Amino acid sequence: MDKITASDIIRLFDAWKTLFAEQREFLIALDGKVGDSDLGITMSKSFAAAAEALHGEGEVAGIAKLLRTAGATMARTAPSTMGTLTATGFLRASKAVDGKEALGATEVAAFWRAFRDGVAERGKAKVGDKTLLDVLDPIAVALEAQAESAAPLAEALAAAAAAAEQALKATESMLAQHGKAAAFQQKTIGLQDAGATVGYFLVRRMAEFVAEA
Amino acid sequence: MDKITASDIIRLFDAWKTLFAEQREFLIALDGKVGDSDLGITMSKSFAAAAEALHGEGEVAGIAKLLRTAGATMARTAPSTMGTLTATGFLRASKAVDGKEALGATEVAAFWRAFRDGVAERGKAKVGDKTLLDVLDPIAVALEAQAESAAPLAEALAAAAAAAEQALKATESMLAQHGKAAAFQQKTIGLQDAGATVGYFLVRRMAEFVAEA
Amino acid sequence: MKKFLNDPVDFADEMLEGIYKAHPAVTYVADDKRCLVTSKLKAGKVGIATGGGSGHLPLFLGYVGDGMLDGAAVGGVFQSPSAEQMYQVTKHIDQGAGVLYIFGNYSGDIINFDMAAELADLDGIQVKQVIGNDDVASSVVGEEHKRRGVAGIFFVYKAAGAAAAEGLSLDEVTRLADKARLRTRTMGVALSSCVVPEIGHATFSIGEDEMEIGMGIHGEPGIIRKKLAPADQVIDEMMERIFAEQDYRNGDDVAVLVNGLGGTPMEELYILFRRVSQLLEARGVTAKHVWVGEFATSMEMAGASVSILHLDEELDRLVAAPANTPFFKHVAG
């Protein structure tokens, strides 16, 4: 598909819901290494709730409203660090695409830029601090470049997913500065960040979703 | 020996102290079956304290004063059921032999009669209730009979110890009515009573002590 | 044994040293830390003394203070204090109006309090006794005199303490304490054992998935040991036995004490109380006064008990009265 419509958004959240149901135990184990093991629970719970809420609204609501509902639902159902940051991301993305009927490469770039900025503002982390932000930033940067060079949506997202994968790998060598992991200090080196893993999963699944359709 | 003097009393408490130090673990285990496991601790502690206090007083104090000190010391150091009952026993025995320079069979009979009556009054148990009283009563009865038939002290005490041993055996078939054991009801049947065991130990060691010397 | 302690032999005395440092409202007499008394006696008031083994905080000494008790003789862990210690406490707190002993139905305590009363009598001090026997599990109906005293003694303290604070006579205070005793019932359940410091290993063992309904606070056997059931079911079973004891009628008021035995978190106690409250409501009985927390423990034992005091007008007044002790504070109104 070249553009993501409101009905696509609903199906995209279904895909994310399935993804996080599948990755539940993996994320529990990952967060358990230097955290409190809740990430798999909160992500599966919050995306399941968001997907259900979106079906409740239906495509008539339009893209911005759907994203706002997703963000608000997630904030309510999973008020953990990542739950609230992802919720903030969707709320900001909703504002960024307000009034749009469908999202092409330019709009998707705006979506992720706003997502990144929201997470950065809310979490006050800097790039390099070993958080979700370390994949959100390259995602936004890659999409902006792709949009500028007028790449088709699927290609743009594939490039963003590739950038995210690399960025996720790079979190391994970083020292955690935020959240529960920060207490583990040196023990965090060598481990990929749990929140960054979620960021990578999100964009990869979005890229696959667009490519599949 | 035919008569127990003040200096014998001090050595008798030394013998009891050694006895209860040796029987400490046995009594802990016995009280543990249908009680709270403290009997070995309280008996070894209280007889050790009494023996020490008696050495502090010295034989000049005389028998009655020594027994009073022993009772008071035990009441202070081991205020458990058995600690207080034994203390009461010695306090009453002290009164019963007040003014005596030495204890022959008649005085020893008075000693144990008073001991038994003190325990009965303080504890409000009846013979057959599976307590210490079940051996104290036959001890007192046996000694009275022996004294009446003018038996020598060693013989009288040997008879009392034999009666106590039988009486202790008889507690096995009784149902506990008092103390922590009462809660165990039917489970107490088949077990010899812990407090009665202490009573038997006391008179047996006294008999041995008199026979040895 | 995972305990914060130094030499196990010093457990009770070091605990007391900490208590005296933390709470200037209590002090000790006869140069014996085990003889704990309030720092401010009230002239002419009936004195109330208690006593019992250590290892049950806030029992027994924790309730010495305004509106509650005047003194407590403190024993070693799970051991009675001595008659001499009880007597010393008695002598100190008597203000001429006599002294009421309130303690649990355990032979060691009974024998020592009896002896202490004899000694006090020789000094011309009038002594009365009320012996707590609220534990429904420890003997059948008709044999209540054999029942152990457990957490429900709190209500007896509360009623007697308030009555004495009102300036009532020894006879009146005793009558009211006894009424509170007669109208209080407790059922407990244990999930794990505890460790007596001088012994160093668990008092008893219980399976990882078992509970014992009716177990005593020193590990005395209960009514039944079985698989741990959901919280609501545990309460249903316990409350059924309590309800069978007295005629609780639609419109009656009760005071409720949900007590943790030490190792059970407060969150769980509230989950238990939630169900107690549902069962009371279903009968039209009002939980007019509610306390949830640790009131009578067995060190680190996991478990809980529920005590119900069947109120009448005068007990209601006494239970509601203010109190201020190191371990229990109640602001009236």
Place this chain on the structure above:
Amino acid sequence: MKKFLNDPVDFADEMLEGIYKAHPAVTYVADDKRCLVTSKLKAGKVGIATGGGSGHLPLFLGYVGDGMLDGAAVGGVFQSPSAEQMYQVTKHIDQGAGVLYIFGNYSGDIINFDMAAELADLDGIQVKQVIGNDDVASSVVGEEHKRRGVAGIFFVYKAAGAAAAEGLSLDEVTRLADKARLRTRTMGVALSSCVVPEIGHATFSIGEDEMEIGMGIHGEPGIIRKKLAPADQVIDEMMERIFAEQDYRNGDDVAVLVNGLGGTPMEELYILFRRVSQLLEARGVTAKHVWVGEFATSMEMAGASVSILHLDEELDRLVAAPANTPFFKHVAG
């Protein structure tokens, strides 16, 4: 898992149902039990809100009441409540004088309270924040902003609550809360783990003879894990780290909180306090206010913490002020 519970998923909500039944002094708003507020707001008073995960009773909600807090947003076990819940509490308790948020330094809570403050700001409610970070073990000197908040937050509540009750302005209440925060230090030690109901097994494991000094209240790693030492030695080690933090001088006054993590019996807490008191005396520092008990727990975790608030004249006044909440009562004088 030996817990009194029904469906683990309902743990926090059933606990709350019990709390509302037991304590009419608190209620909830927005038709959401997780939004707990006092039943009697005082017109014109600065509102104080807190919040955080369940499993720490009396934290957080237990301190809502007279002289302390006005509301608490309640999360699942060890989980932050949502921004929406915090916002609902904020809206309800604001009396026109603004609202102070006092909570612990955990990223989930920070992010949600930030979001709630933004929402409240849109309604024209003035919000300030003081973030508890008393846990010495969780970061070095100079990096205090990274430290976790633990039991010492009690002193921040106490100071802020008393200041608000005095009718001071939001700026003043915030200044005093912040001063209490800056002058409070806590060191903890854990002996055993706890079980999150929805997870069902111990959060971490620790050897039968080990302790971990500095462990966090969710099982976050501490400074050192070693063989369990005698109580006095454990306190010596903990207090050495606290003494190194501030200039406690001969003649200074402090408030002391010896807090049990849940599974440790009160007797042991007093044995610990005894040593704390000896060390303070040796430095000529007076423990002017002392609390020993459970103030911030981790369900059934065995362990304890010591918090020291370095008093000055105004903190002394605020700490001494009366308070009456479901879980904490203080009678002044």
